[in-house]
Structure formats: C-alpha cells, structure tokens
Amino acid sequence: MAKRSRFVRVTEESKALKSLRLNSGLSQRELAKLMVVTQTKIAHAENGRAYIRRPYVELFISRLKLSWEDWDELVGKSKCDEELREECRRLIGKASDEKLRVLHGLLLAF
Secondary structure: OOOEOOOOOOOHHHHHHHHHHHHOOOOHHHHHHHHOOOHHHHHHHHOOOEOOOHHHHHHHHHHOOOOHHHHHHHHOOOOOHHHHHHHHHHHHHHOOHHHHHHHHHHHHHO
16 A cells, blocks of 8 residues: 555545445454554555555455455445444434334335
C-alpha cells in the first residue's frame, strides 16, 4: 500500500475491505495482526486515506482465506451486510409504533 493520502476518497475497494473484515468478524486490530501491518494501515485503507494496491489486496485475501471471486463480487456492491443491518437498526429506532407494526407484517410475509 502506498503512503497515506491527504485526501479522503472512499472507493469500492475500500468499502470491500471493510465489508469483508466485518463479515469475517474481525476488528481492525485483529486483522492488522493477521496481516502483520499496523492497525493504522487498515484504518487508512478502509476510510479512503490510502491508495489500495494489488499486493495489499492479495495479502488481505490470503490472510482471510478468501478468493478473488469474493473480492470481485463485493467490489461491485456499495454496502456490506453489516452496514445495511446498522442502517436498518437506525431506521427502525426512529419508526413510530404504527410503522413498526406494518414493517413487522411485511417481514413475516417473507
């Protein structure tokens, strides 16, 4: 991974890194230990403060025992499962009782 950028640019790659880490149940610190890098490098890669190069992705994928197909599939997605769950929790927390009843009925229908 190249040096830290002074500009923040969250890319599909940085979103994919975070998503795969979260879906693997790892903290940034735990992943840093696995990859033998600093937690700061993980944070910069995820928040768009670092350029993500192929060797970094290769190391990331190998340490998490993932495939390039996992990576390629996720790079096209905008939000990871955990982010979607968090957004749903936030919206549910704001919903009125009446809207919660309607939502509950919809979910039961699935």
